[in-house]
Amino acid sequence: MSFSYGERFRVTLFGQSHAPSVGVVIDGLPAGIPFDMDAALAFMARRAPGGALATARQEADVPEILSGLVNGHTCGAPIAAVIRNTDARSGDYAGFLDTPRPSHADYAAFLKHGAFHDVRGGGYFSARLTAPLCFAGAIAIQALAARGIALGAHLYSVAQVQDTPFDPVTVSSIDFARVRAHALPVNDETILPAIQQVIEDARATQDSVGGIVECAATNLPGGLGDPPFDGVENRLCRVLFAIPALRGVEFGAGFAAAAMRGSAHNDPFLYENGVVKTHTNHHGGALGGLTSGMPLLFRAAFKPTPSIGMEQDTVNLATGENVRLSIMGRHDPCVALRAVPCVEAAAAVALLDMML
């Protein structure tokens, strides 16, 4: 069941980087839900390749709807959508089955699938599969918005450059809109030059950089989640780790909480205009695996793009020799950048599945 997620809002991905298509089947939406294709395309454009700081691969990424939508509304049947792979250049990847790229899936995929693994463009391990994930996310985001729920993410950090975090208590759709209005998805516009610089420096030296994406969702009802195994955190992690290059997820104060005392970390309750709130939000909107009604807040750490132009050590599985490898191809110097909408999409998919 590796390509399917969800119990009520069920997302099934398919495709490889250099197959005819990537795509998605989305099952579980009730009939009669309006779907705004323009909004979906605008959302998907945020992860699409292109731009000075991303890969040069150019693809329109316009999903073709095969089923499930009639006159702009769901009809109760699964929504199937395909996105054609139109700019795949398989020649770039010849040989990676024999000489696996360091810190890529190539070698592990060879162990799992043998010589029949489709290594071109990384096969199904490619970030290309985040395109249909984002389409599913776009649908989920619209369904969540209809329930008053907003979510947004930003580049919490790139390499050592830190963005201003969301305020865990007051974060709102105003913040999300501001982030989206910037040239890159940052919370504090003044750090844009520094982020652009650190990414440019990496690219110029045929290197790459990692980054952290912070995401918040607001106006969620309290009590959502099915602990112990399907609590909010379990479910979010299960979808988030479908995004390539993710190495860690933390909620609320996260790893910093481990260095705190209870008296400092605990979030006391209080009535505010008749509504139960917490003074602080170290818990990140999730207590005991359930939403608390406070903003849901988590961070996702992405490793630096493993595809770098610099020469590296690797092995030749055919000859059994240690060899040197230079990866040409077209690569994002910072996957965290394009991961921002992917994190939003993954969160939306997990949250909607909990709400239906």
Add this chain to the structure above:
Amino acid sequence: MSFSYGERFRVTLFGQSHAPSVGVVIDGLPAGIPFDMDAALAFMARRAPGGALATARQEADVPEILSGLVNGHTCGAPIAAVIRNTDARSGDYAGFLDTPRPSHADYAAFLKHGAFHDVRGGGYFSARLTAPLCFAGAIAIQALAARGIALGAHLYSVAQVQDTPFDPVTVSSIDFARVRAHALPVNDETILPAIQQVIEDARATQDSVGGIVECAATNLPGGLGDPPFDGVENRLCRVLFAIPALRGVEFGAGFAAAAMRGSAHNDPFLYENGVVKTHTNHHGGALGGLTSGMPLLFRAAFKPTPSIGMEQDTVNLATGENVRLSIMGRHDPCVALRAVPCVEAAAAVALLDMML
């Protein structure tokens, strides 16, 4: 399906802190697997309450086997085991339904379940449910050991006190045995006094401290995992977040990877005695959602115990007033301490499910 995990090794938990029992049903083991009850009890004793640094609650935690084992071997039927709750003192918890404890599940559970939530001892949100999880883990650990796989965890940090991390490349069962021989599960015995001190200080001030647990598994075959949604990381997270107080999980270099360049973070492959290895192990044994054959390595961050003796702010849901609360009861000043075997158990359950 919140109380069940797994596709092939399927674990279903049940119970509340103050119900007659907690327990577990384990489905999916083939017939004929020997089961060593003494080893299981020794493993479970590592999480059992008691000891100077833990809660004063005293329970034998000896599981009674109801089915699935005949003459010390599995028979193909599910293994059901119950652990009686013999030292529950419900009086300690009266009132938490009305005055939810800060950073506990009480309030979120009230939103989900209403007044019928069993708040006594935290109900099913209690760490008491890690007892049957550890029993399932003990079974999984034995089944993994039969396949040559070892795993172990230690206290990577408590508050600001840092233990020596496992070496990501050379970590082995020798390290795991050393950790288990210490009075507390630390890698470097010399930090024991510092850890004991910081926990004692927290207890003495009616406060608590957080901590990080690091876990490794060795000798795993490469190519295990079913990305995108059931990769190694997705599956581990789904089980790990069943452990109360967990706030984050990271694999390999984890959040630190986000501050690195690709040239530093990438783990070059090399042949070592004819076997493919990596020089370094920033990837933590998982690439593209699959095991790589290198040691699997992750860290889990636990918040400080939310139950503290110091007076705190909260609300009275019955009267609609802001009130003050002192939590008496019997509590661990550092949940990370007893979480060490729970992390091992969770990892074992997830790994065995992938291997069957």
Add this chain to the structure above:
Amino acid sequence: MSFSYGERFRVTLFGQSHAPSVGVVIDGLPAGIPFDMDAALAFMARRAPGGALATARQEADVPEILSGLVNGHTCGAPIAAVIRNTDARSGDYAGFLDTPRPSHADYAAFLKHGAFHDVRGGGYFSARLTAPLCFAGAIAIQALAARGIALGAHLYSVAQVQDTPFDPVTVSSIDFARVRAHALPVNDETILPAIQQVIEDARATQDSVGGIVECAATNLPGGLGDPPFDGVENRLCRVLFAIPALRGVEFGAGFAAAAMRGSAHNDPFLYENGVVKTHTNHHGGALGGLTSGMPLLFRAAFKPTPSIGMEQDTVNLATGENVRLSIMGRHDPCVALRAVPCVEAAAAVALLDMML
């Protein structure tokens, strides 16, 4: 996942005929649902052994509640219940691993589990596991009744003796009550002597007889079901075939429909007091995998009890010889008789899972 059923009302069975216990974990009921233990015991008594026409095995079959119920109400945690096996006589079964009983699961279980299969009393293939299924069914029946839904089954036939079928259009809880008031669960009291006679005759000749159980559910809302793979019929079959000795299931006109013309089989719609009904109910309340609002009606065919006293041919797997076998033990001459409440329980479990 073989011992678990359901997405929202999730039933996990465990136990073997001669293990310490059989039992069940029931996950998914919201908190605050009242539970009537006396009604559950009365329901379970209908399948309990004993009586002139059933096995002589005597067990009280009183489930002990381990979790999930507080003060007679659900609390949102799984309900776990165990039923002790108090009258198991393992000596009766020695040897069936080597000399499998014809038309029993012994041989197939040996192929699956090998010599470690718990053959005593049939192990987990025993009808004994219908005791916890009936407990789950009792809970489901109460939850359905709270939604106005009633269900009931009767002995449609035993050997060649035919009971009067339920009227597919007018069947109601009045019929169900009448059936339950009889000494055996028949619709037409006048056939009781004939049924008793045919069962007695089988017993007297150390033989057994098969039978068909007909079941109806009334007042179901229309539109329930999730075709194509989780429609009403798919789901009912998946639970029903957990009852031993079941060989077929048909809905509405069932196999007879295959001999009909569309003009005779189609059920025309009409308004009756402003409500859409059908003149006839050949469709058995299910159209396209969805409930139609008419009574749900199906029949389940049970083979004759395979355990018969007459000497039979079989093999000795240890010696590789053809041998003769006489089965002593204590057996029901007609499993269909005790299957009546099991069919009701299975149907209730499937229907409630669709409704939650």
Add this chain to the structure above:
Amino acid sequence: MSFSYGERFRVTLFGQSHAPSVGVVIDGLPAGIPFDMDAALAFMARRAPGGALATARQEADVPEILSGLVNGHTCGAPIAAVIRNTDARSGDYAGFLDTPRPSHADYAAFLKHGAFHDVRGGGYFSARLTAPLCFAGAIAIQALAARGIALGAHLYSVAQVQDTPFDPVTVSSIDFARVRAHALPVNDETILPAIQQVIEDARATQDSVGGIVECAATNLPGGLGDPPFDGVENRLCRVLFAIPALRGVEFGAGFAAAAMRGSAHNDPFLYENGVVKTHTNHHGGALGGLTSGMPLLFRAAFKPTPSIGMEQDTVNLATGENVRLSIMGRHDPCVALRAVPCVEAAAAVALLDMML
């Protein structure tokens, strides 16, 4: 999860009769399995419309492969395939949302989905979705054949015309090949004229007829299946009931078993050339939810096509009046005919899922 089936061989269907496409995503096949597209097309042609006795709808039904196959072999990624709907005439169906066709899904779908249900051509309830099911079945059949397993089905009966049943003990791929060589899938060629006549008569009178499909699978290993809830019968039923118009399934002697005595129904074991067999096969190759090693044998009863030209009673949901309805359109007078390969496909999907 209604459009997905399977744990290891996972089939996700999508599409509606008049959507741009129907299609399927197939997840779980290991890499390196050869795929014979010509054989798949030949299999699919057996259910395709056309021919004197079927609907006049004409569609090539050639699946386009979107992913998962590279150079004629699986690569470990899901296989996605779409089949375009090229001959849909929506005008034929206008109005069925208001005036539901008797014994069709229209009314129940309206109750579930409301006015947004895609009623054109029956929407996702259409037998059109058996085209992608048959493509999945074609893949499964090839994978089963590689394991030495053959399966085949025939028209056991149409209306009152009976075909010669498969011999439950000796049925083999020779029988399957003979059936496929006939103009219609019958076991006994001499009944062809009678079957053609009864279908022609139905068509000529604007009526329809039902029929029974019998299916066998040979050379299955014993011990397959995961009772109680995922035994052979449970799993087969869950897939089979995805085929429209199915009203009942029986295994081995089936409903007839209910009228038998145990001494007649039991299948004694014997050694035959060192292999354990049964003299007879009333159990249809399944004991206790597990395969026994004898041929698997079951029958599936299909109702007469509900779409008939004769005028019928129905309701107008818009006006609240009882009305008369004549269905024009293009319809099969006997759905059982085209259901034969669908039953094979469903069985292959269920069996392969059990074997992987």
